[in-house]
Amino acid sequence: MAQSRRDPVEADRIVAVVGDEVVTYNELRQRLQSAMHQLQKQGTGLPPQEQLEVQMLERLITDRIQLQFARDNGVKIDDIQLDQAIGRIAAANKMSVPEFRKTLEKDGIAYPKFRDEIRDEMIITRLRDREVESRLSISDGEIDNFLAAQKNAGNVDEYRLAHILLRAPEGASPEQLQKLRTRAEEALRRAKQGENFAQLAAAYSDAPDALQGGDIGFRPLDRLPSLYAEAAEKLTAGSESAVLRSSAGFHIIKLMEKRSAVVPPVRQTHARHILIRINEVVSATEAKHKLEVVRERLVNGQDFAELARQYSQDGSAAKGGDLGWMNTGDTVPDFERAMDALKINELSQVVQSPFGVHLIQVLERREKDVTEETKRQNARSALRDRKLDEAYQDWLRQVRDQTYVENRLEEK
Secondary structure, eight states, rough: OOOOOOOOOOOEEEEEEETTEEEHHHHHHHHHHHHHHHHHHHTTOOHHHHHHHEEEEEEEHHHHHHHHHHHTTOOOOOHHHHHHHHHHHHHHOOOOOOHHHHHHHHOOOHHHHHHHHHHHHHHHHHHHHHHTTOOOOOOOHHHHHHHHTTTOOSSEEEEEEEEEEEEEOOOOOOOHHHHHHHHHHHHHHHHTOOOOOHHHHHHHOOOOTGGGEEEEEEEGGGSOHHHHHHHTOOTTTTOBBOOOEEEEEEEEEEEEEEEEEEEOOEEEEEEEEEEEEOOOOOOOHHHHHHHHHHHHHHHHHHOOHHHHHHHOOOGGGGGGGEEEEETSSSSOHHHHHHHHTTTTTTBOOOOTTOOOOOEEEEEEEEEEOOOHHHHHHHHHHHHHHHHHHHHHHHHHHHHHHOOEEEEOOOOO
């Protein structure tokens, strides 16, 4: 019987050099497959693979630059912080961590690789906070002007935008800028001809949210970059802006939806809890039994804070389980429903949430007053949001220009 012939397998190769590291074609292919799976899951049509490959390599390079900068400057995420973040992700998907892990593996995603990717995302976020956000300056005069402009406003309109960013390098030549502008005009022309904007964002955009269709969600104008806010005001739902120019490069925005934002009264709850986590070692039954014993001790008069410090398995343990003042929606639904059903100082039964099992006690409740101090804090936050994206893109461009990058993708 003749031996079956196999298709040739392409050997791995270097597709980019970034600082003192390389990016291989296998890495790019794995990221590309993940991106294509994500786009299909969202129902977004796939752009041509060659375009997606170019965009994906650019994102890999950008991530690698930031991770190298973080490594060289001592920015790290330890295992405890990583475990807490994965717990929050699992909770958002209404699962325990073991359930979430099984779901990932069922989808063909190796859990150790998923942990590494989440760690990298957290490092990049922490780096941005340290290098960019912490250095943003908001003056009292800016806050005064902001509040004066908002004084007579009623309900605030919120705009759901999607965008495409074509990032320009620092000190780009006129030829480079013209090439980028031409590419931006091409993307805009295709958008105006009715092509799917999310698909175009995946194919053209250099922004981190490109694979989410460039969707930045609902925001009031005062929390958008000034360039976007000015353009968005002139758009009708479903329409695109002209090509916009900033220090970061070229932008296109599309107004997806517009709505009036009604701000409900804010109810706050001051609570504390004791948490036992459920994992591969401790089952739900064991965790509940352990907390039942702790609850019996509390009912018999032992101090809540003391037992929280002894048994609770989250960051609040050192504070006697005190979670501080929480707004509606700050915690997961299972926990919030149980907490809202309690009277002041009443001790809950054992409550299970995606984080584990809890004992909860409500200490106080209040309606939050919108004081002058709160208005100024909100104004500072809005101004910071407005400045952050542009400042981050400027910083990223500077760091990239200081890093040796060699793109070898087209060498076949």
